Amino acid sequence: MTDNNIEEKRPGFFGRLWNWLKTPVGAISLGFLVVICFVAGILFWGGFHWAMEMTNNEEFCVSCHEMRDNVYAEYQGTVHQNNSSGVRATCPDCHVPKAWGPKVIRKIQATRELYGHFVTGVVDTPEKFDEHRLYLATRVWTAMKKTDSRECRNCHKFEFMDFTEQENRAAQNHQKALDEGKTCIDCHQGVAHELPEGYLEAYKEVAAEIEGK
Amino acid sequence: MRKQAFTSALAATALFALAGFAIAQTVGGPVQSLRGADVDEQVNVPDNFTQEKKRFTRNYRQQPPLIPHSVDQYQVDLKANRCLSCHDWTTAGERNAPTLSMTHYLDRDGNQLDRVAGTRWFCTQCHVPQADAPALVDNTFQASSGN
Numbered sequence: 299m300t301d302n303n304i305e306e307k308r309p310g311f312f313g314r315l316w317n318w319l320k321t322p323v324g325a326i327s328l329g330f331l332v333v334i335c336f337v338a339g340i341l342f343w344g345g346f347h348w349a350m351e352m353t354n355n356e357e358f359c360v361s362c363h364e365m366r367d368n369v370y371a372e373y374q375g376t377v378h379q380n381n382s383s384g385v386r387a388t389c390p391d392c393h394v395p396k397a398w399g400p401k402v403i404r405k406i407q408a409t410r411e412l413y414g415h416f417v418t419g420v421v422d423t424p425e426k427f428d429e430h431r432l433y434l435a436t437r438v439w440t441a442m443k444k445t446d447s448r449e450c451r452n453c454h455k456f457e458f459m460d461f462t463e464q465e466n467r468a469a470q471n472h473q474k475a476l477d478e479g480k481t482c483i484d485c486h487q488g489v490a491h492e493l494p495e496g497y498l499e500a501y502k503e504v505a506a507e508i509e510g511k
Numbered sequence: 512m513r514k515q516a517f518t519s520a521l522a523a524t525a526l527f528a529l530a531g532f533a534i535a536q537t538v539g540g541p542v543q544s545l546r547g548a549d550v551d552e553q554v555n556v557p558d559n560f561t562q563e564k565k566r567f568t569r570n571y572r573q574q575p576p577l578i579p580h581s582v583d584q585y586q587v588d589l590k591a592n593r594c595l596s597c598h599d600w601t602t603a604g605e606r607n608a609p610t611l612s613m614t615h616y617l618d619r620d621g622n623q624l625d626r627v628a629g630t631r632w633f634c635t636q637c638h639v640p641q642a643d644a645p646a647l648v649d650n651t652f653q654a655s656s657g658n
Binding site: 494 | 580590607
């Protein structure tokens, strides 16, 4: 007990820090540190977000000729680019998740696409692109099917769909899809891009594999 | 004075009751639901008639049937045929769509094929979406026989 009393005479590290903070020099230093961290936090986080958004728009996507000459060219005139209301879905609206976590994961995956662009040039001619089209489409279908067409449903939600406003055929099939738990991509493949040969068979394989699991 | 007020109030109430009863009588009968069906009866939403759902009658025997739905932006090219994703014999059942005529699975030499014959691949060469609209250009077409 007496030993402890002696130790209490000289405070521990945190005790000494606390005492120092109560001096004017300490308080001002701490205040400065807090303010600088706060400002730096805003700058760095804002900068990170800004930089990520710079890579998340149509202009950035079509800055690569692979995108500009193939998929972007095909997208011209489709219903997501040209329609009565003038609302447009750009590349990242469909191909990059909106939620932060999945978005960052997708952005990290996209670094592999940089490797394909700068190093291997895997789809750098229209012919090569067409050769890989089924593979590329299959990857997108797989992602859509796994996430229950999450990116479609950022705008298109069954809850707010007025079937009575739809063409009979569309209304019937949407009701059927709702009842059977189908997802958008199960029927709507190739809404903005050209379909490759054998697309339906390939999609059925994708669906069977995911539904089977 | 007080008695008079009481009588007036009573008269007014009686008048209101009588008027209400009269209105109820003119509207008449038991309470009806807005849709004219029992509450436990399923009333489906009426069909949407913005587009002709029924099949148009053929104008002549050899006329290719008309398409009773929109085919805007359907890809029909060398690589893919969107129509066949519902109308091919392999998918028509699950998609509840009419199957192609079996003549479309015969090649030019009359051989039976499992896939649509190349000569029949481009659907919109013969089949067009139907619309009850005036002809865009005059024509003097005569069917080969009958009416």
